[in-house]
Amino acid sequence: MKNELMEDLKWRGLLYQQTDEEGLEKVLNEEKIALYCGVDPTADSMHIGHIVPLLTLRRFQMHGHRPILLVGGATGMIGDPSGRSEERQLQTTEQVAENVKGIKRQLEMIFDFNSENGAQLVNNNDWIGSMTLIEFLRDFGKLLSVNYMLAKDNVASRLEQGISYTEFSYMLIQAADFNHLYKNYGCRVQIGGSDQWGNITTGLEVIRKTHDEEAKAFGITIPLVTKADGTKFGKSAGGAVWLDAKKTSPYEFYQFWINTADADVIKYMKIFTFLKREEIEALEVSVQEEPHLRKAQKTLAEEMTRLIHGQEALDQAIRISEALFSGDLKALTVDEMKDAFKDVPTFEMEKADKNIVDFIVESGVSSSKRQAREDVTNGAISLNGERVTDTAYEVGAADRLDDAFTIVRRGKKNYKMVKFN
Structure with missing residues (x-):
């Protein structure tokens, strides 16, 4: 039997790869499960490219499942080679700790932590950080062959340029995370971006080898979000669009979404908002029949700014936008003017x-x-x-x-x- 949530994810274009589609649908139809998504603290803020798997995880929570949010205090010290052509610059312990704080605050904006299936926040430094090198090599290093790891895309793509042992070991550490959450939190599913497929399937292999034959876990990846013209999504004239209001103000955040092209806006509404299918389909008709009204763009900008920054920040962003459109700058405070004109000549x-x-x-x-x-x-x-x-x-x-x-x-x-x- 088809699962309502999985059918909705397919309609939204949020499913790229699954390790066992039938098996997962069967589990979701029979029980409520725990599932996780990880974020490495490579900066003190996430940007909008980071949140697609997280918003997908939030959809599972809205259907009664329990999300586990893993902030990589340990893996953030190592560096994920996935999707990169060169080594990451290593961060200090202090930098990573500060970054973890910033990311935790942003996760609290997206997820419900207080309901019966409230989100759980974990830091993999709590179990990886206390593991000795010998324990890691004996408990996990013996489970996978080097040949197996070399065949994974995130490693294979780096072999020509070279990859350090540090980053080579990343997938095994992430696999240890999935295994830990499976064993101690009953976590059945890992969700990640399309570049995480190798890491996720490695985790499943470790779970299979360290548990009995009935052990059953699953992996899902989300497709890379692109614009209709094929260019990279998530960049503005000023660079990345951050969730931190100090890096990208709520007004700039609102403007990024309101400037979405007609060719992209419905796709983004499916991916990023929690609006129902009929609401999105009605806006799709508006884009086709009355594009000059830009109803879909306004709705997208309002939904996203409210989600990440709250209603008060959304109201301010709208007020600035209306003042600039009308030319009535007297309606703005000095701080709002600074914000609105940050990028003018x-x-x-x-x-x-x-x-x-x-x-x-x-x-x-x-x-x-x-x-x-x-x-x-x-x-x-x-x-x-x-x-x-x-x-x-x-x-x-x-x-x-x-x-x-x-x-x-x-x-x-x-x-x-x-x-x-």
């Missing part, structure tokens, strides 16, 4: 009162004094959202926000931030 000048014509010519807003006088007279120039129409106007301290910057607008959308030394 900037010009630096000394603090001094200056005639508006000289000010906009010097800052490059208008190309000449003649053009500047015309722009001011025609009402095309605004300072911090206030229109200036008098060519005799003196730009002074009252126009400097936080005594540090002024937002100049020429026309409807031509913004520049003037910073003062």
Whole structure:
């Protein structure tokens, strides 16, 4: 019998590889299980590329299963060779510990920890960190041949460039994690990105060899998310789109999603949101029949910003967006202006009162004094959202926000931030 959850995952395009599709569906139809996904703390924040397997795990929780969230305090010290062409730079113990804290906070935004099937947070340093080298080699190193490990894609793809013994050992350490969770937490399934297939199947092999013949665990991988044009998903003009509000502000986060192309937006709604099938299909009709309304993009941006940053941050992101669209910057606080105009062109000048014509010519807003006088007279120039129409106007301290910057607008959308030394 088909399983409702697995059918939904297929519809959303979230299933890439499974070790035993029929066996897993049978188990899911008969019982509620524990399953896990791991995150290595390579930075103090995850970015949106990290969260697809985690959101998939959350879907299992919403169907009554128990998620185990493994933060790799030990594996983060080693470095996963999967999907990489070169060795990772090793981090200090202190760096990894700080990164673990940041990632834990983000996981708490996504998962429910307080229900009957509340999420469990574990750190593999708690069992790997206390294991001696001799114990590891005797208990796990003897279970797999080097030939078996060399055949895995995540190792085979590195052989030409070279791979250290440290990173070569990574898959065996991750296999020990799956084995530990299977034995001590009753964990039956590991979920990961498509690059984790070799690590996951190695874990299943270790479980098979260390338990009786009835031992049954499963692996699922999620496909790599790409754009319709084949380019990499998850990058903005400023680089990665982080979950940490200090690295990518809620406004920037909201804007990333709202700028999704029509060709991608329904695919992303299936992958990233928890909206029901009928809601997504209704928005798909809107994309086809009234694309100018951008209903799907707005819904996607709202759902994702609310999930990661909360309702208050979403409200602020919408307020900034509406103020920029209308040109009514007076509705924004100084901090919101800093956020909204972080990536606009900037010009630096000394603090001094200056005639508006000289000010906009010097800052490059208008190309000449003649053009500047015309722009001011025609009402095309605004300072911090206030229109200036008098060519005799003196730009002074009252126009400097936080005594540090002024937002100049020429026309409807031509913004520049003037910073003062």
